Amino acid sequence: QVQLVESGGGLVKPGGSLRLSCAASGFTFSDFYMSWIRQAPGKGLEWVSFISSSSSYRNDADSVKGRFTISRDNAKNSLYLQMNSLRAEDTAVYYCARGTREPDYWGQGTLVTVSS
Amino acid sequence: DVVMTQSPLYLPVTLGQTASISCRSSQSLVYSDGNTYLNWFRQRPGQSPRRLIYKISNRDSGVPDRFSGSGSGTDFTLKISRVEAEDVGVYYCMQGTHWPPYTFGQGTKLEIK
Numbered sequence: 001q002v003q004l005v006e007s008g009g010g011l012v013k014p015g016g017s018l019r020l021s022c023a024a025s026g027f028t029f030s031d032f033y034m035s036w037i038r039q040a041p042g043k044g045l046e047w048v049s050f051i052s053s054s055s056s057y058r059n060d061a062d063s064v065k066g067r068f069t070i071s072r073d074n075a076k077n078s079l080y081l082q083m084n085s086l087r088a089e090d091t092a093v094y095y096c097a098r099g100t101r102e103p104d105y106w107g108q109g110t111l112v113t114v115s116s
Numbered sequence: 117d118v119v120m121t122q123s124p125l126y127l128p129v130t131l132g133q134t135a136s137i138s139c140r141s142s143q144s145l146v147y148s149d150g151n152t153y154l155n156w157f158r159q160r161p162g163q164s165p166r167r168l169i170y171k172i173s174n175r176d177s178g179v180p181d182r183f184s185g186s187g188s189g190t191d192f193t194l195k196i197s198r199v200e201a202e203d204v205g206v207y208y209c210m211q212g213t214h215w216p217p218y219t220f221g222q223g224t225k226l227e228i229k
Contacts, residue, residue: 044222044223101147
């Protein structure tokens with residue numbers, strides 16, 4: 001069965017960096033676009049980034065452009081999100097999801113807290 | 117950004133009754149390939165979102181036929197017939213037609229009266 005398991009979240013100071021990972025299993029990872037979507041505590045869902053199956057195409061929401069970088073390693077069935085220059089408003093649970101226009105499977109999420 | 121507006125935001129429903137959630141987009145969601153990328157998700161407390169419906173009206177595997185999606189263009193509806201206790205949660209519509217970015221509605225919290 002399809003499984004997506006995020007890791008790498010934690011507490012970080014404003015201006016700091018963090019790298020999230022998402023381990024995929026149960027499907028041919030290299031066949032699918034992948035996405036990161038976040039949810040601030042008690043709030044709704046916000047798209048962050050997505051990446052094509054071969055990494056040739058990536059796109060980010062304006063709120064994270066220039067600070068976050070999505071990447072993947074198809075040999076390791078893994079998706080990543082490098083987050084730099086973190087701000088308090090980046091505090092959220094970060095989900096990886098399979099697909100873009102119609103994300104069908106989501107991980108359980110990893111919490112990122114940006115606070116001094 | 118395409119704004120997705122859901123109503124109501126809070127929906128108390130009696131067991132066995134029908135629940136209906138509206139989702140309106142600020143632009144048409146018809147993509148150049150002819151498809152309309154309108155999805156519905158449910159998020160139970162403490163869980164990640166689960167997709168229920170894609171392309172307006174296609175139910176995901178394992179989703180009961182009590183759930184149905186309809187609409188076109190900018191106006192969409194999720195209907196849940198014969199509401200059961202397991203249906204509680206927050207329901208989100210999401211458009212996957214216009215980037216940047218793909219956007220979600222604010223969420224509708226369904227509770228049992």
